[in-house]
Amino acid sequence: MSLSSISIKSVRNLHDLSVSFSKSLNFIWGENASGKTSLLESIYLLSTGRSFRTRHIDNIINSDAKSRELIVFGKVNTSKQNEEATPIGVRKSTLQGSEIKISGQSIKSAAILAKLTPVLMVEPQSFDLLTGPPKVRRQFIDWGVFHVEHEFSFLWNDYINCLKQRNSLLRTAKIDLLQLKVWDKRISLLGEQITQHRIEFMDRFRVTFETVLAGLGLNEQSEIGLKYFQGWDKSKSLAEMLDQNRSKDIEKKYTQYGPHRADLKLRISGKNVSEFLSRGQQKLLIIALYIAHVKCLKELNDSQTLVLIDDIAAELDSKNIDIILSNLLELDAQVMCTVLDREIPRDYLDKHRSDCKMFHVEHGRIHEYDYQEKQI
Ligand SMILES: Nc1ncnc2c1ncn2[C@@H]1O[C@H](COP(=O)(O)OP(=O)(O)OP(=O)(O)O)[C@@H](O)[C@H]1O
Ligand SMILES: [Mg+2]
Incomplete structure (x- = not known):
């Protein structure tokens, strides 16, 4: 549009x-x-x-x-x-x-x-994409997933509501374990679906990002890598993770694993980009991430x-x-x-x-x- x-x-x-x-x-x-x-x-x-x-x-x-x-x-x-x-x-x-x-x-x-x-907004705070908290990067990924996958925002809202319920249960003095397992079941179902959408999108995004980097001349001397962490050990299902960490969650009073802990790591020749690149190069890299969104959306939705x-x-x-x-x-x-x-x-x-x-x-x-x- x-x-x-x-x-x-x-x-x-x-x-x-x-x-x-x-x-x-x-x-x-x-x-x-x-x-x-x-x-x-x-x-x-x-x-x-x-x-x-x-x-x-x-x-x-x-x-x-x-x-x-x-x-x-x-x-x-x-x-x-x-x-x-x-x-x-x-x-x-x-x-x-x-x-x-x-x-x-x-x-x-x-x-x-x-x-x-x-719409994408690039502002001075966009440096948070490199150095800010994981939430900024999750929101960045989810912008693309949302525009490609119609049900994503419903899944996410549902997941966050369930997570809030589980966390408030974890904070109660006498925890109802049966109730906790009901939330675990719902959270693992929604969490796996969200993660599946994110992984599919990231596979596409990574390829596009590389072509954008080449177009901007950014990966000529050093290799820039984009790694997605889904928020828990990927060799296990979320249901297994919640099950195995239930006592730790009760101790800590919050849910340690799930797509709400996902992150995106940018590395340049194995090093942290914010320590390795100049400010101008960092800004160019950030804009390259946004351009990759524009390109993905054009290729996938012709938007x-x-x-x-x-x-x-x-x-x-x-x-x-x-x-x-x-x-x-x-x-x-x-x-x-x-x-x-x-x-x-x-x-x-x-x-x-x-x-x-x-x-x-x-x-x-x-x-x-x-x-x-x-x-x-
Ligand atoms: N609610 C408001 N009502 C009236 N004026 C406001 C309100 N909020 C902010 N302003 C004023 O609006 C003006 C324009 O702000 P804006 O941030 O758009 O400027 P800008 O052109 O982007 O400036 P800069 O180049 O410094 O970034 C500022 O003087 C600001 O104090
Ligand atoms: Mg301004």
């Missing part, structure tokens, strides 16, 4: 604005605190129903907005054949909660919206991904920015990236004028920008 336009009301310093995007490359240029990340946040809100910056809706709603609600509305082209754009909208209010609409119909689950509009990159130029030189953007555009992604330096987009606008747009954000207002004519 591609987002053809967006209208935003009361998101951070963006009071009331509308923008029409290019279906391939969009640059968003502006000074610090002008509203660039808030624009990406609005796009992400519209595509997923949530912010990537906070879970507290009151922080996102413009502080001057008396109604204490924000509205983001847009039009998406879901397929190349179907020229009719689909209207989507998200309204979030402090008092009334969230409302999501697709083609005028209210929908209950944000997963339906997320499925329709695959177009919307990629948001905040402050693309941070840590990267112009050659690498060029490589990243060319790779993404070749995969038919729609890209929106923010820049502090007005000169970065100049070459692209000169070369690909028809496919590329640039916007200037200033004090929460946005205008299309042309180097010759300045603001259009």
